[in-house]
Amino acid sequence: MSDVKVRCALKWNSQTKPGLDLTAIGPAPLIDAHIHVDSYPPEQQELLLASLANSSVQAVIAVSMHLGSSRANLQLAKRYPGLVRPAFGFHPEQALPPQAELELLFNWMDEHVQQMVAVGEVGLPYYNRLEASQSGSPFDLAPYIVLLERFIQFASKHNKPIVLHAVYEDADIACDLLERHGITQAHFHWFKGSTATIERMARNGYYVSFTPDLLYEEEIRSLARQYPSDQIMAETDGPWPFEGPFTGQETHPRMTADVIRAYSKLTHQDESAVRQLFYENTRRFYSLSD
Known part of the structure; x- marks a missing residue:
């Protein structure tokens, strides 16, 4: 589909006025707060x-894995303006x-800071480190911490949000x-993390996002019950596949609607x-505008 056709298809969204009560004209649009579009x-x-x-x-936050991924997401953002909102960074679960x-x-991020909505995906390599520990292999976490701090300093300097891959005890280091x-x-x-870390993050105003596993993972459902409702978003982390009712399905941003529905049932609130x-x-956190 051409860029023109895509823009026409999004006409309803682009004409939505700030402050308009979207529930009066139908369900609010969806935003996938975390997806690896370039990995499809x-x-x-x-x-x-x-x-x-x-x-x-209405939009997807397209996070990046490394420099090549960042460049690819920037090109997608240029082809699909307003739809693809790119974040640039280096995913920690790799060498x-x-x-x-x-x-x-x-240097590239400095040159393209105006085109990025956030720094990300960045963080600490919990799963690679766990795998190394289980196999008896050495793993040096220190350089990853140094790199994460540099990304945090970049975000601070440029007043950008930061998207973090930091779970369990790694989240405390990130905090x-x-x-x-x-x-x-x-x-x-x-x-995913301890109650103490969850409380610390919530107190600091940090946001979390739920994937489709909110429908079947009790650990995530417990987090959803605890976390402040004004600091939550929905994501897919696509193309990562899911289980339960999503087994065998290609991960798609529309699944954020399932996340929202599950949250509404879990918390006994109106779905709309x-x-x-x-x-x-999501619009507030990422400072999104039409």
Whole structure:
């Protein structure tokens, strides 16, 4: 589908006026707060993005894995303006590149800071470190902490939100760094952690987002019951696949509607009101405008 057709398909969204009560004219649009669009096969990326309007998806926060991924997401954002909102960074669950490559990434981010909605996805390698521990292999966490602090400093310097991959005890390290640099605009995606950490994050004003596993994972459902409702969003982390009722399905941003429905049932709230809540939370956190 051409850019023109996509923009026409999104006409309803682009004409929505700030402050308008969307519940009066139908359900609020959806926003996928965390997805790896560039990680889908190339032939699927355009099909997925072109289908969003028919699924009431107004925007996706396209997080990046590394410099090449950041460049790819920037190109997608140029092709689908307003629909793809890119975040640039380096995903922690991979080997660190040479320092020269990291310098290229930070220099590139400096050059394109006006095109990014956030720094991300960045964080700490909990799962790779766990795998190394289970196999008896050494793992040096220190350079990952140094890199995360540099991303946090970048976010602080440019007044950008930061999207974090930091679960369990790693979240406490991330919180230490965020507090050190006075960062409050932090989004812990697909978060899992202790009650004490959850309370700390909520107190600091950090946001979390729920994936479709809210429908079947008690750990995530417990988090949803505890976390302040004005600090939550919905995500898919696509193309990551899900289980339960989503087994065998390609992960799609429209699944955020299932997340919202599950949250409304879990918290005994009206689904339309919850959908509006998630929409407003995500637009506020990422400073999205039409």
